[in-house]
Amino acid sequence: MASLPLALVAASCVLLLATSAAAPPPAVHVVGGEKGWMVPPSGTEASSSFNQWAESHRFVVGDVLGFKYSKNDSVLLVPGDGYEQCAMAGAVIRFDGGHTNFTLDRPGILHFISGAPGHCQAGQRMAVRVAAALSSPATAPAPTAVPATPGNPPAAGSTTTSQTIVVLKLTTSAIVWVAIVCLFLFILTCIFSERELHPPRGMASLPLALVAASCVLLLLATSAAAPPSPAVHVVGGEKGWTVPPSGTETSPSSFNQWAESRRFRVGDVLDFKYSTNDSVLLVPRNGYEQCATATAVSRFDDGHTNFTLDQPGVFFFISGAPGHCEAGQRMAVRVATAPAAAPAPSAVPATPGTPPAAAGSSSQTIVVLKLTTSAVVWIATVCLFLFILICVLFYCNHQQVKMARDFIRCRGQIGQ
Template structure:
């Protein structure tokens, strides 16, 4: 009987280990921005954190140039005051991988010069586990609204952003784009343009084939259909350097059909006021595979059978 208990305990331990390993996620801090003084202050890393879920066992990757940046883990009080006098640890060699080995709050800052004060700081909360999938809830009805005009990048405008594509990701984060809304791209004529491209071209920054290109500022682009939209520039390396925008457009919440929605006043140049040529929305994502779970269960069952055979 004692041997059986030991064998079962071993099987359960192996199963837990496999599940923990499978759940580990590597988070590259700031994505393409990396770890530096972010353009626009701490909102860049705050936005990045809002898009992540951290659990014990996950790994943070801080990408930075050795000698130009560093990363320190500090207390909450030191984080709030940007006090790097007594850090919990300090790493000066990049890139640096940090494993989240316990649940709770973690605080990181850059200690060089005024880097922390300028926004090089990161606060995250780590859960013990990913937890069960929450039960689906009925969506809250969105009150009707008319078309909204969005100035892409706000005061930044449409250009190669400092710090890379995180600037436009930050701008788009939290915004709701509906059919009938208008994007306004402000740029200096002759130095930029706006290209509508496919997702593949967006990801690879390949502007050889485009859906449409607009070269006269300001470009007023009406979102006419539901789905994903991808914008970049055809100018050399502008896309690679971060001049790219991806958004998702949902159906209009207005009681008025999109075809009767009043569009903003067009610009004096007819070519600068356009309606999206993109048709249809994105296909539904494929159902998540349960193969890893079945594999773990099957492996555990095999170990259990072996253990029982040993006992007998």
């Protein structure tokens, strides 16, 4: 029975380690190794090319590509035809900060080229194939390969059966938290039971209760410091991803007006809900303006797609069904940099009226003091720590007074 507190403390340490190891960090691949993102020495793709480097690595959803390059260079994410033709005008996003970490957030093939003149033709381009993670969360389904000819939706008139399946997913972190709460309640039960049976022992178990409470608050602080859950935006509201009623982009129900009424940050999720005869295409700017489905970077056509906004800039979406884009089923989404994120890449310039309007020339700085959950937990932790110190000092003082009384009582008995 005396070893019970030690066993409980050991179990708490094990659970603390399990909580820390529940979310392993993603793999970071430095593009090109030590040389980084630069023109291959030979000037051709025949030797020491980036494609050979990419083929020698395995990439899964969640991995990070680390681009290191000079200030005069840049990294462009382009569609397949932009990669083959070294066309910088069709870039989806441009990075030019000298060091870029690009998160691979979905399966498929991603194409990168250099934005410096002549570098792509000299071999500074790369195609990366991303596989689905084995234990990745159920976010966006793997995009299907973009067809060579535009507009190949599923055959119309086919009978489909709609079925909704609700799945309760119990993650590892949820299991760990349930175990931590149960362990904490078990510790308190043991301490109060000991206090009722043996009051002196219960008083001696007070430090153990305080240590257990400190461990729980430390875990709460660690959990609160984690990034909050991303915001999910249902595209088009209740109507979903469909052709606007009026059939034009100037109607009040247009998707661009819907996007302009919201603020999107890195990590947010776009929730597309559409019929099985429709689809969602991620395209570059020129593909958005011309409703060119052949320029699509990724295609989703399963009826329900969650698309994660993984970097700042402007994202362009159009419908893959014939005539839908021309009827107004297209959208430009401007994504702002999330707090404490990587430096924002420069957005690809767009023609007036296409994406949401840019900010004016005047600027102002707004400082917002937000009392977050982590701040509340840390304040509670500091208060509990001070309470522990007071209890320890009180306990030591109580022991000293008791020893002094025992000493006086012994001297009195000896004197008698």
